[in-house]
């Protein structure tokens with residue numbers, strides 16, 4: 001146990017703290033490790049490595065700790081191996097994730113997807129929403145760190161978020177802005193480049209759509225080439241090791257190059273990595289230190305298989321029929337909201353080239369289909385244009401509001417036309433919103449209490465679709481209005497009892513949903529504080545009750561009659 005703790009701490013320090021340690025590696029033996037790359041899951045070396053990890057899995061699915069188990073899940077997935085009890089362990093270990101640390105959630109999400117779990121609903125948690133909650137409008141997590149951004153992109157892509165998602169695009173730009181002049185990246189925005197950070201960043205950028213042949217990736221690969229050691233391996237802060245070499249191999253594969261051809265002194269990184277495999281199938285940290293073999297083996301397996309992060313991308317299950325909520329926010333009012341069921345749809349649209357009306361068949365449940373269903377239920381009209389050059393249907397008007405229609409699915413803005421968006425089992429709500437700008441945002445509203453007493457203060461919070469607080473939004477509570485402060489919230493109180501609809505509006509934003517709150521009359525009677533007060537309190541309640549039941553005049557008549565007796 002002590003050895004394990006020491007090993008973990010030592011490796012963590014080396015991998016994440018940026019220690020500069022003199023090189024103490026030894027050259028690999030004078031053997032040739034020429035192997036085919038990528039290796040196949042049936043290769044004896046891979047089978048031995050997978051079996052080693054399997055032998056370390058406890059009955060509850062744990063391999064070492066939550067972090068190592070997550071990496072092991074990705075390794076099993078890369079080798080098409082059974083993940084055993086890891087999914088239930090991942091669910092049970094959600095409570096160990098640090099609520100303030102983005103990388104904890106990012107790594108866990110990658111493991112969930114590797115285990116065929118649904119990252120939008122795992123253990124009752126939406127990991128996409130959770131990871132996105134660390135986004136501050138520019139980057140994810142700490143402004144001074146880049147690793148939470150890099151793994152943020154890799155994990156969101158793994159969860160099935162589109163490359164064009166504005167958060168992925170903005171975080172990608174933030175990472176690119178901080179590329180060092182030597183072509184690499186560090187753990188933080190201010191640090192020097194290192195192999196681990198540069199390799200992970202290459203994988204993140206390519207997964208988010210950066211061209212493999214772009215100067216950004218070429219410069220990053222040049223940095224890696226500069227760092228390659230004579231034994232073919234790669235080092236972290238001066239020490240050649242299997243972890244850095246595995247990540248470098250993955251980055252090289254991801255960039256479309258063959259790691260076997262990256263030779264130095266005739267040694268490739270694949271040769272060096274294989275030289276560290278022990279007889280039991282595990283991988284050592286380096287020639288002299290056998291640290292955290294489960295962790296090192298979890299990195300080596302996908303690297304040798306030619307895989308890279310994200311190992312797997314989640315696809316929401318397609319459905320033939322979709323039932324969900326749709327809300328249509330017009331220029332001045334909510335046009336309609338409710339539940340619709342949609343399957344295939346026949347749409348009538350005007351072809352902008354021929355100016356003729358044509359029918360278009362959408363063979364799956366689509367966002368446009370949901371609008372068509374809603375119009376039939378809600379009795380409002382719409383017009384659709386067909387653009388042959390894009391082969392896309394475009395919503396021209398809804399209920400008399402023309403142009404400037406945008407749509408979101410569960411507050412994510414898909415970058416495809418609404419007829420092309422196939423609704424899936426994981427999609428809950430479609431929002432159509434009218435905003436006269438290309439850069440449209442949607443407001444979300446929440447209250448800390450749904451039932452208050454008259455003049456009791458409650459908090460209303462307004463955020464945008466990416467959970468950024470929205471200041472100066474107008475909060476409507478029936479005819480009362482309030483304005484949000486810089487933190488996106490406002491304290492409100494209502495003097496009259498009743499049921500109120502609470503929603504928010506702001507220029508450039510789609511109106512929020514409406515939340516219902518109940519304002520009850522504050523009791524005029526004090527609460528009892530002692531036995532006598534208690535008796536008086538009960539008498540007052542009874543008198544009040546009698547007054548309500550018999551009406552005051554009848555009660556007086558009753559008392560007078562009683563006195564006459």
Ligand SMILES: [Ca+2]
Pocket residue numbers: 139140141142143144145146147148149
């Ligand atoms: Ca960051």
